Amino acid sequence: MNSKLEEQPIIEVQNVSKAFGGLQVINNCSIQVAKGSVTGMIGPNGAGKSTLFNIIAGTLPEDSGQVLMEGRDITHETPDQLFHQGLLRTFQIAHEFSHMTALENLMMVPPRQEGENLFSTWLKPSLVRQQEEEVRQRALEVIDFINLGHVKNELAGNLSGGQKKLLELGRTMMTDAKVVLLDEIAAGVNRTLLVDLVKNIERLNQEMGYTFLVIEHDMDMIARLCDPVIVLAQGEVMMEGSIEEVRNNPEVVEAYFGKVD
Structure with a gap:
């Protein structure tokens, strides 16, 4: 502490x-x-x-x-x-979002993502792709931090109770x-x-x-x-x-x- x-x-x-x-x-x-x-x-x-x-x-x-x-x-x-x-x-x-992967669960969290805006997907596709890649890289860092890298592509609904708690902390x-x-x-x-x-x-x-x-x-x-x-x-x-x-x-x-x- x-x-x-x-x-x-x-x-x-x-x-x-x-x-x-x-x-x-x-x-x-x-x-x-x-x-x-x-x-x-x-x-x-x-x-x-x-x-x-x-x-x-x-x-x-x-x-x-x-x-x-x-x-x-x-x-x-x-x-x-x-x-x-x-x-x-x-x-x-x-x-958790049970039908999404552990990695996708993390990527859903950051607010105000450009990809959530329909006009941005039309008018700013390069910005959307750049931000998605930044979020993905951050999610990869987090999932390694919480020692869940080995299940990053597993559906979150299939994780054990303890793994779900780690994911929620992540x-x-x-x-x-x-x-x-x-x-x-x-x-x-x-x-x-x-x-x-x-x-x-x-x-x-x-x-x-x-x-x-x-x-x-x-x-x-x-x-x-x-x-x-x-x-x-x-x-x-x-x-x-x-x-x-x-x-x-x-x-x-x-x-x-x-x-x-």
């Missing part, structure tokens, strides 16, 4: 609340994510982690409170608008990403590919300056990657600290496993 973190948080959640009917899922919750950090978010099932993620990512409206990115209010911006600002979210179940590299929200990226991934996932996240953080906010139930992965770790319970922040502090906190243990007599 980067040792020098900027003072202004890159993501700040201020007093956010969200209810579904009579169920209060997020209750006046405030968190900060430091620029350059890999921040973990854990908590028992039903703690509100995914709901808070959805609010930050713009896919779910809050009832009250606000979300800031680099000090600017992004509370009511759409996922598309946030994508163009460098805020991306991956999902527990990877969302798709973040085809943009000008600043913050990546990782939602249980280890789920359904075998241990060998999980090692690759962790290494790639570390490299993106250390070498390319990505900031990560990670929801994860795999405590070994959290311990390897994350500092600090935020613990949610019943829609509120229970504590924030190092993984050692979290593991040794009796309130956290009780929230996960129940009170032991």
